[in-house]
Amino acid sequence: MIKVPQTSSTSYLIRQLPTPTAFIDTNYNIVHTSEKWMNIFNNNESYNTASLFTAFPNLSSKWKKELENCFKGNPQPMGIHQAKDIDDQDVWFEWSNAPWYDTNENIIGAIIQLNNITDSVNNELELNKKNLLLKQQAEITKIGQWEYDILDNQLTWCTTTKAIHEVPPHFTPNIENAIHYFKEGHSRNAISMAVFEAQNKGKAYSNLKLQIITATGNEKWVMAGGKPIYHKGELIGLIGTIQDIHDQVEADIKTLDNEKLLRTLIDNLPVNVYIKDTESRKILVNKAECEFLGVKNPEDLLGKSDFELYPSESAARSREEDLLVMNTLKPIIGKETLNIKLDGKETSFLSSKIPLLNNKGLAYGIVGISLDITKLKEKESELRNIINIASIQNKKLLNFAHIVSHNLRSHSANFSMLLDFLKTEKDEDEKNRIIEMLTNASNNLLETLDSLNDVITINTNTNIDKKNINLHNKVITINQHLTGYLLNNRAEIKNTIPEDFKIKSVPTYLDGILTNFITNAVKFKHPDRNSKITLSAIKKNNYSILTIADNGLGIDLEKYGKKLFGMYKTFHDHKDARGIGLYITKNQIDAMNGKIEVSSEIGMGTEFKIFFNDKN
Amino acid sequence: MTKISDITIIDDDPIVVFGLRKLITSTIKCNSIESYGNGLLAYDAIMKKLDDKQPIPKVIFLDINMPIMDGWEFLEAFLKLPITDKIKINIITSSIDSFDKKQWESYKNKSHHVITFNQKPINKIKIEEITQVA
Numbered sequence: 182m183i184k185v186p187q188t189s190s191t192s193y194l195i196r197q198l199p200t201p202t203a204f205i206d207t208n209y210n211i212v213h214t215s216e217k218w219m220n221i222f223n224n225n226e227s228y229n230t231a232s233l234f235t236a237f238p239n240l241s242s243k244w245k246k247e248l249e250n251c252f253k254g255n256p257q258p259m260g261i262h263q264a265k266d267i268d269d270q271d272v273w274f275e276w277s278n279a280p281w282y283d284t285n286e287n288i289i290g291a292i293i294q295l296n297n298i299t300d301s302v303n304n305e306l307e308l309n310k311k312n313l314l315l316k317q318q319a320e321i322t323k324i325g326q327w328e329y330d331i332l333d334n335q336l337t338w339c340t341t342t343k344a345i346h347e348v349p350p351h352f353t354p355n356i357e358n359a360i361h362y363f364k365e366g367h368s369r370n371a372i373s374m375a376v377f378e379a380q381n382k383g384k385a386y387s388n389l390k391l392q393i394i395t396a397t398g399n400e401k402w403v404m405a406g407g408k409p410i411y412h413k414g415e416l417i418g419l420i421g422t423i424q425d426i427h428d429q430v431e432a433d434i435k436t437l438d439n440e441k442l443l444r445t446l447i448d449n450l451p452v453n454v455y456i457k458d459t460e461s462r463k464i465l466v467n468k469a470e471c472e473f474l475g476v477k478n479p480e481d482l483l484g485k486s487d488f489e490l491y492p493s494e495s496a497a498r499s500r501e502e503d504l505l506v507m508n509t510l511k512p513i514i515g516k517e518t519l520n521i522k523l524d525g526k527e528t529s530f531l532s533s534k535i536p537l538l539n540n541k542g543l544a545y546g547i548v549g550i551s552l553d554i555t556k557l558k559e560k561e562s563e564l565r566n567i568i569n570i571a572s573i574q575n576k577k578l579l580n581f582a583h584i585v586s587h588n589l590r591s592h593s594a595n596f597s598m599l600l601d602f603l604k605t606e607k608d609e610d611e612k613n614r615i616i617e618m619l620t621n622a623s624n625n626l627l628e629t630l631d632s633l634n635d636v637i638t639i640n641t642n643t644n645i646d647k648k649n650i651n652l653h654n655k656v657i658t659i660n661q662h663l664t665g666y667l668l669n670n671r672a673e674i675k676n677t678i679p680e681d682f683k684i685k686s687v688p689t690y691l692d693g694i695l696t697n698f699i700t701n702a703v704k705f706k707h708p709d710r711n712s713k714i715t716l717s718a719i720k721k722n723n724y725s726i727l728t729i730a731d732n733g734l735g736i737d738l739e740k741y742g743k744k745l746f747g748m749y750k751t752f753h754d755h756k757d758a759r760g761i762g763l764y765i766t767k768n769q770i771d772a773m774n775g776k777i778e779v780s781s782e783i784g785m786g787t788e789f790k791i792f793f794n795d796k797n
Numbered sequence: 798m799t800k801i802s803d804i805t806i807i808d809d810d811p812i813v814v815f816g817l818r819k820l821i822t823s824t825i826k827c828n829s830i831e832s833y834g835n836g837l838l839a840y841d842a843i844m845k846k847l848d849d850k851q852p853i854p855k856v857i858f859l860d861i862n863m864p865i866m867d868g869w870e871f872l873e874a875f876l877k878l879p880i881t882d883k884i885k886i887n888i889i890t891s892s893i894d895s896f897d898k899k900q901w902e903s904y905k906n907k908s909h910h911v912i913t914f915n916q917k918p919i920n921k922i923k924i925e926e927i928t929q930v931a
Contacts, residue, residue, distance in 0.1 A: 583892070583893070583894045586893050587862065587891050587892045587893070587894070588891075590891035590892075590893065590917065591810065591813075591891035591917060593918075594891050594917030594918035594919075595810070595812045595813065595816070595917075595918075597918045598812075598813075598816040598820075598917075598918050598919065598920075599812065599816065601918075601920060602816070602819060618812050618815060621812065622812055
């Protein structure tokens with residue numbers, strides 16, 4: 182007879198069992214289930230009679246063996262398995278079984294009990310996940326952990342900590358060698374002190390930026406932190422982290438170095454460098470700029486605008502320029518500017534203004550670079566002056582060369598022509614005539630050479646020795662020298678120069694100038710009247726101006742004005758006109774940095790104004 | 798010997814005038830040789846000849862550097878005169894200034910007269926060559 186469990190009386194009890202429980206017969210049919218079981222898997226009554234294998238198609242086949250053993254009175258654990266509950270949720274259970282005995286101690290089936298361990302499984306999973314996360318975090322941030330058990334004197338390093346120290350995975354650290362990895366000196370002292378204080382005074386430490394020397398000999402920057410842990414108020418160990426911050430520190434050091442390099446560079450550049458913000462206030466100045474503005478510390482200039490440093494007019498101009506650069510984003514490069522400081526001092530600059538752009542491409546200020554070219558400009562102007570003088574000298578020289586060659590050539594041409602004639606001439610009278618002409622030509626040549634020599638002497642005498650000379654007295658002296666000449670020509674001189682009037686001149690030049698102008702005036706007197714020469718003098722604009730006026734023939738200045746002081750130019754058909762006097766006079770006055778002006782009316786007279794330079 | 802009716806020499810240097818006269822007379826035959834000490838004297842004389850309907854010189858020897866009116870000024874004035882005949886104007890100079898040569902070129906190209914530029918010294922061969930009626 183098949184043993185059939187007595188169901189009716191017991192089923193009520195089974196229903197109330199506090200754990201999910203199922204009773205199956207030896208045919209694996211579910212006979213009874215507890216209320217709890219039902220709640221989890223099915224509240225349908227018919228479920229009760231279903232086969233276990235139908236209810237858990239994925240699982241029950243595995244258990245067949247275990248259950249068979251169980252039916253033999255030899256139950257075995259069924260393990261942990263996942264199942265779906267009625268809401269189709271994953272649920273974890275620890276399955277266990279026991280033989281089901283009837284009242285006669287016969288095994289009539291098996292009792293299956295479930296222990297819901299979903300929460301603990303989930304916790305475990307969470308823990309695993311957290312550990313994994315931590316590990317990854319440690320790898321990414323290069324933060325390693327360590328734990329020190331004071332009682333066992335045991336130090337544990339995580340893999341990242343080991344990686345930071347560049348030790349093999351199987352390395353066993355201890356507190357001594359751990360400290361020893363820190364670089365001798367500040368780093369090792371600091372960590373020793375920190376660990377000591379943590380152990381003995383329970384003091385935590387963090388953010389210690391120190392250097393270690395790794396097992397493979399590399400120097401590394403690390404950030405170390407540690408904290409004591411207590412159990413029931415008693416210190417039992419330390420935990421802490423060690424972070425590899427080598428790259429950051431190196432980058433920081435590099436940045437610092439770069440900043441220092443930049444600062445050294447801009448401070449030692451021989452140009453003024455500054456940075457201004459959008460309000461044209463200085464936010465950076467270099468040494469040269471400080472020196473230029475007469476302050477010792479850059480702080481004295483920072484935050485100040487040009488309106489506080491320069492006269493308002495030039496400050497406004499500079500501000501306008503700044504705005505233009507910042508608005509157009511077009512730099513000003515190498516512009517020549519004249520800077521006027523508050524004390525009125527002028528400086529020529531070659532200045533550049535370059536817009537500083539933020540990451541949106543807008544200007545947040547300008548960087549200015551100014552090169553002081555005042556000395557350069559002075560030199561340039563000096564040079565230009567020299568070139569000017571040189572070009573004037575060159576012109577003079579060329580002119581002189583033409584004059585010389587022309588005059589010498591005309592004489593030599595005459596010689597050669599006359600000598601040609603002499604060769605073939607038979608007539609004695611004619612021969613004598615030619616020889617007489619040769620003598621004349623020779624005399625003319627000598628005279629020409631004398632005149633040229635005078636001109637050369639004036640122009641080559643670089644050491645012009647000017648003296649203070651009383652002009653009034655000088656005119657009297659010249660008058661006395663010329664007494665005979667003046668009397669013969671019935672000429673009269675009127676000296677209206679103030680008695681104390683002094684000029685600066687080379688004495689011999691002044692003699693020549695006065696004599697030349699006076700004799701010229703007499704030479705070119707009007708045939709209808711006696712010559713009358715008036716000399717007067719005034720001071721004006723650093724010049725002493727001597728005026729020599731006559732009542733002579735006058736000169737057609739429109740025709741001859743340009744040639745008046747040229748060499749061998751005469752404008753009167755006069756036997757004494759040699760055309761060299763005014764040329765020499767002009768050279769002498771030029772040599773003394775003076776000048777001549779002339780005005781004339783034909784038939785009325787001529788007036789020469791001679792400007793003697795009072796300064797140099 | 799070529800025959801030239803009238804020749805005028807304009808030069809302020811008596812030696813040059815003497816030399817030119819001597820060279821001309823020994824080279825060619827001519828009615829008359831007149832000489833003037835500067836441009837203005839020569840110009841006035843030519844004007845008078847024009848007024849009197851007298852023949853004007855066919856060949857002129859002209860110096861450049863002269864007082865009162867120099868060679869260029871004379872040329873400037875002369876070229877404005879209503880003379881239809883081709884006159885030969887020989888500039889005789891000792892100048893080596895390139896300015897003078899340029900002046901000559903500009904006058905040469907704007908006149909129907911024949912203008913030559915000659916540097917001193919002048920010898921017989923040169924005189925023969927340039928003393929031809931234009």
